[in-house]
Amino acid sequence: MPDLTVPPTPPTPPTPPxxxxxxxxxxxxxxxxxxxxxxxxxxxxxxxxxxxxxPYPYLLGGELLLTAGVHIPDAAGSGTYFDxxxxxxxxxxxxxxxxxxxxxxxxxxRALVAACDHYDLPLLEVPPPTPFSRVARAVWQLMAxxxxxxxxxxxxxxxxxxxxxxxxxxxxxxxxxxxQRVGGxxxxxxxxxxxxxxxxxxxxxxxxxxxxxxxxxxxxxxxVVEGRTGSTGAGTExxxxxxxSxxxxxxxxxxxxxxxxxxxxxxxxxxxxxAPASTPTSPTSPTASPTSPVSTPAxxxxxxxxxxxxxxxxxxxxxxxxxxxxxxxxxxxxxxxxFVLGVAAPQRAPGDHTIASVAAVLxxxxxxxHQSRTGADRSSALVRLLxxxxxxxxxxxxxxxxxxxxxxxxxxxxxxxxxxxSALGAALxxxxxxxxxxxxxxxxxxxREPAPQPGWTLGVSAPVAPEDWPxxxxxxxxxxxxxxxxxxxxxxxxxxxxxxxxxxxxxxAAEEHxxxxxxxxxxxxxxxxxxxxxxxxxxxxxxxAVALAVHRNTVRQxxxxxxxxxxxxLDDPDVRMELWFGLRQL
Numbered sequence: 338m339p340d341l342t343v344p345p346t347p348p349t350p351p352t353p354p355x356x357x358x359x360x361x362x363x364x365x366x367x368x369x370x371x372x373x374x375x376x377x378x379x380x381x382x383x384x385x386x387x388x389x390x391x392p393y394p395y396l397l398g399g400e401l402l403l404t405a406g407v408h409i410p411d412a413a414g415s416g417t418y419f420d421x422x423x424x425x426x427x428x429x430x431x432x433x434x435x436x437x438x439x440x441x442x443x444x445x446x447r448a449l450v451a452a453c454d455h456y457d458l459p460l461l462e463v464p465p466p467t468p469f470s471r472v473a474r475a476v477w478q479l480m481a482x483x484x485x486x487x488x489x490x491x492x493x494x495x496x497x498x499x500x501x502x503x504x505x506x507x508x509x510x511x512x513x514x515x516x517q518r519v520g521g522x523x524x525x526x527x528x529x530x531x532x533x534x535x536x537x538x539x540x541x542x543x544x545x546x547x548x549x550x551x552x553x554x555x556x557x558x559x560x561v562v563e564g565r566t567g568s569t570g571a572g573t574e575x576x577x578x579x580x581x582s583x584x585x586x587x588x589x590x591x592x593x594x595x596x597x598x599x600x601x602x603x604x605x606x607x608x609x610x611x612a613p614a615s616t617p618t619s620p621t622s623p624t625a626s627p628t629s630p631v632s633t634p635a636x637x638x639x640x641x642x643x644x645x646x647x648x649x650x651x652x653x654x655x656x657x658x659x660x661x662x663x664x665x666x667x668x669x670x671x672x673x674x675x676f677v678l679g680v681a682a683p684q685r686a687p688g689d690h691t692i693a694s695v696a697a698v699l700x701x702x703x704x705x706x707h708q709s710r711t712g713a714d715r716s717s718a719l720v721r722l723l724x725x726x727x728x729x730x731x732x733x734x735x736x737x738x739x740x741x742x743x744x745x746x747x748x749x750x751x752x753x754x755x756x757x758x759s760a761l762g763a764a765l766x767x768x769x770x771x772x773x774x775x776x777x778x779x780x781x782x783x784x785r786e787p788a789p790q791p792g793w794t795l796g797v798s799a800p801v802a803p804e805d806w807p808x809x810x811x812x813x814x815x816x817x818x819x820x821x822x823x824x825x826x827x828x829x830x831x832x833x834x835x836x837x838x839x840x841x842x843x844x845x846a847a848e849e850h851x852x853x854x855x856x857x858x859x860x861x862x863x864x865x866x867x868x869x870x871x872x873x874x875x876x877x878x879x880x881x882a883v884a885l886a887v888h889r890n891t892v893r894q895x896x897x898x899x900x901x902x903x904x905x906x907l908d909d910p911d912v913r914m915e916l917w918f919g920l921r922q923l
Contacts, residue, residue: 353483353687354380355476357433357459360401363475366467368435372450373459381432384473390418391425398430401461401476403469405437406446414448423452434458435472439465487688494518494692502699503755511703512536515696519689521664521682525700526604528675596681599660600667604677606656607669655694666690668697671763676704702759728803735769739783742798742809744776744817745790753777764790776817778810789826796820797829815869822874822884851919857902864902867895869920872913 357379361368382399388407389395396402413419426434434453436445445462453460463472497518501510508525515523516537524535658665664685670676678697682689718731732738745761747753753761758777762770765787769780781787783800796817798809812830820828858864867885871892874880882889900907907913 353480353487354382354399355479355483356380357401359479360472360475361461366472366475367464368467368472369462369464371445371460371462372453373433374457375459379432379459381476384469384476386469386473390422392422392431393425393429396426396429396431400431401433401435401472402426402431403435403437403463403472405440405469406442409442409446414446419446419448419452420455423449423456423458427456427458432459433461435461435463435469437463437465437467437469483687490518491688491691491695494688495695498692498696498699502703507703508700509534509536511696511699515680515693518692519680519682519686520684521680523696524600524679524681525704526601526677526679528608530601530604530608533676596660596663596665599658599663600665600679600681603656603658603665603667604679607652607654607667608675608677666693668693670697670704671701674704676700698760702763728806732803735780738802739800740803740806740809741781741783741785741787741800742806742813743779743781743787744796744810744813745779745793746776746817746821748792748794761790761793776814778813780806787827787829793826794820795827797827799829799831815873818870818884819873822870822877822880847918848922851922854915854919855903855923857904858899861898861902864895864899865920865923867892868899868916871896872917872920876913 356377358377360366360381361370380399381401383397383401384403385396385400386403387395388404390408392402392404410418423434436442436449438444445460450460452458463469494514497514498511501507501514504510512523512525512534513536522535522537525533527533652669655666655668657667662683664682666680666689668678668680670678678693678700680689680693718734721731721734722728732740743765747757753772755772758770758772759768761777762768762779765779765781766785767779767781771778787795787797789795794817796813796815796819798812798816801809816828816830820826852859855865858868867881870884871877871881874884878889878892881892885892896907903916905912907916
């Protein structure tokens with residue numbers, strides 16, 4: 338018989354858990370529990386029917402296994418058959434066994450009841466009028482209800498968090514909303530490990546009902562980063578996510594200081610290695626003494642490897658732990674500056690991880706620049722511009738001498754909101770974003786190379802000096818119009834890199850010639866833009882209509898009007914070339 342004292346943690350299907358108590362409460366099923374624990378936290382992820390004497394190879398973990406006992410031999414009661422059978426179910430991760438009465442067996446075998454009691458496996462009696470298919474259907478109905486409730490809860494939380502991020506005090510507002518949604522406490526930790534802001538119930542209140550259990554801190558890849566237990570100090574096996582149960586006297590409750598220290602220790606697990614850290618003697622330092630209240634009495638490789646050598650692999654993006662029944666989680670914010678979101682809650686409900694992840698994304702956007710010297714410099718540049726300073730005088734505060742202007746529009750859906758545009762700016766490497774009505778505009782340092790962004794159409798200007806920002810803005814607008822017309826994710830102005838005809842002439846002379854040539858259209862901006870777009874798309878009526886968001890007949894009427902005012906033949910390639918040259922100078 339396999340050793341089941343420390344069973345492996347089997348994977349469970351990605352389905353919402355259904356409380357076993359909810360299934361027992363269905364009066365139409367008539368199920369009755371006759372053996373095993375009556376823990377309200379027992380949840381099933383699946384319903385599976387099998388008449389195999391060894392169901393282990395057919396279970397994924399988390400199942401309610403249904404059987405009519407066809408596989409039971411006649412002399413099973415006198416041997417170890419039932420012990421072996423139940424042991425294999427437990428080893429496979431099955432959470433409950435349903436035994437159908439009739440037509441094979443009139444009653445549930447007593448030896449099976451005893452085996453289920455011995456291995457703490459809930460045993461349900463399925464009455465004759467209830468087919469297994471009805472039980473499976475009830476499980477799926479409860480799963481659908483649970484999934485719908487989870488999705489509704491997550492959607493409502495996303496909306497409330499986004500609304501909180503748009504308030505005048507976004508950081509505390511997001512933390513308050515997150516703490517309310519998870520029923521615990523949310524804390525934002527700075528790069529040095531100190532608490533910048535927090536919201537929700539205090540650590541002492543959160544930990545008032547601890548259960549004395551420990552769990553391994555699991556990184557983003559699922560591997561245990563560090564093991565914790567109660568007072569026994571026994572760590573978990575590497576690669577497992579389950580912690581051993583503490584046997585000390587701390588199970589009745591947990592102090593606020595212990596929860597805070599445990600959360601601070603978990604935060605150090607996910608903080609990027611390059612982020613600033615506190616001194617080794619600090620209680621929140623990554624090299625804290627292994628005799629701290631929440632560490633194991635004996636040093637572990639994880640807790641001491643940072644004393645002399647740097648980590649050999651990147652820190653996980655998230656980690657979870659349980660200390661005396663208090664569920665802890667830490668999320669590294671995506672700014673790369675060492676900010677971490679910590680969450681402590683007495684319960685871990687489905688959807689909590691998704692809700693906390695949404696909050697982490699919002700906090701990443703909010704802390705990306707505002708907590709750095711760069712944000713202060715940009716504020717100074719804005720003030721100076723408002724007070725009349727020319728752009729070239731403040732460019733050094735913004736971080737460069739050459740800049741790109743990017744115009745962007747979403748491919749589909751409603752107009753972008755501030756959170757979506759902030760995410761776009763983060764992807765392009767800039768926080769200088771203008772949510773203009775006609776397009777989102779982003780000012781990007783010239784050493785960046787904007788890449789296509791999923792869900793967006795981009796037009797990018799050529800690199801220019803600050804005094805040429807207005808001209809670059811026009812270039813980006815034209816590039817965006819061409820990108821939309823050609824259904825190209827990204828178009829860069831002057832991407833060929835070759836010198837043009839305009840480079841052979843003085844700019845002032847070329848601009849004067851252009852104004853004279855196009856003077857008849859000066860009072861009609863819509864005609865100028867239509868002519869520019871039509872020429873850039875080689876006279877295509879359909880693509881010009883798409884780029885300008887007008888009907889193709891409107892394009893034909895405007896081009897005909899241009900030909901009339903200019904008194905020229907727009908089918909002549911020489912005329913088109915000269916007009917295109919003139920339009921590029923304006």
